[in-house]
Amino acid sequence: MNTRRHRSALLAVTGTALVLSLTACQSGGDTASSATPEATVAATVAATEVTAQPAGEKGTGTSGATGSTDSARSRGSKDSAGSTGSSGTTGERASASPPLCTAGNVTISAATQDGPPYTHIVLTAKNTSSHACRLTGFPHIQFLESHKQDVPAVAKSKPATPVVLTAGAPAYALVKLSDGGIDEDAEPVTAFSVMLEGDPTVIAVTAPGSEGIAVDPAKALTGYWTPELREGADDF
Structure with missing residues (x-):
């Protein structure tokens, strides 16, 4: 579906360019007049290419960047949790009950x-x-x-x-x-x-x-x- 839309947009741009070229020839070679349609065509092509880009691709790109950030945050959270776990283990060892009394002490x-x-x-x-x-x-x-x-x-x-x-x-x-x-x-x-x-x-x-x-x-x-x-x- 996205490929057909992209092709239709390119055909429309090509048709527009041909029409503008013929119009320029008919105007008798007016340099100022012919420059304006070319600039218009370039702007139209650029705008059409941006419009024709599938919304799904934009969303994928944005999602991918966000996913990378979230992954980094997730890794950071895990690392922080690991540090906390180590600290908790140390605390448990510190609070362990003393050894049994023996005949030696x-x-x-x-x-x-x-x-x-x-x-x-x-x-x-x-x-x-x-x-x-x-x-x-x-x-x-x-x-x-x-x-x-x-x-x-x-x-x-x-x-x-x-x-x-x-x-x-x-x-x-x-x-x-x-x-x-x-x-x-x-x-x-x-x-x-x-x-x-x-x-x-x-x-x-x-x-x-x-x-x-x-x-x-x-x-x-x-x-x-x-x-x-x-x-x-x-x-x-």
Whole structure:
């Protein structure tokens, strides 16, 4: 359809040129008169060529330029998004939780919690490293060689969030040894073993007191690690 229009426009221009040429010959060779039709023909041809150009081609050219610009903008947006993504990743790494506390960066000590009969002790875990670490769960305690099971934990003492120890900071766990009764099957303990959550290393802990402590394995219980001993939750 566009090619036929273009050809019709050229034929019209050619016809116009022939008519003007004949008119110039008939005028008797008037130079001023013949110059004017030639200029008119040139202007007419130029105008006709512009008019005859298909509208679709103009639109395509404009669309192509816009498309290139949009593509460049799109690439720029993607590059910007990529930079933002990298920044977000860095932020996530920076805000990641500290590593678990291990036997290599924590020391554990024991002290009596009340007077005779001594039924409870308090374990203190202190971060001796130069960086923060995360102390989760409860101490895995074994008091006696003859009783290999870990001391059961009291669920109500579990804190809402894991304990994070900054350098030099302590955490505590209350441990019940017995009910303090005369007829209990308590045995003397001068040292016992403790393991931290996620670390298989056995930590040897010296029992408090010159004669150690009396432990009834059937009554022993332990609380979870907490930043401080709390009323109620650690009352067992």
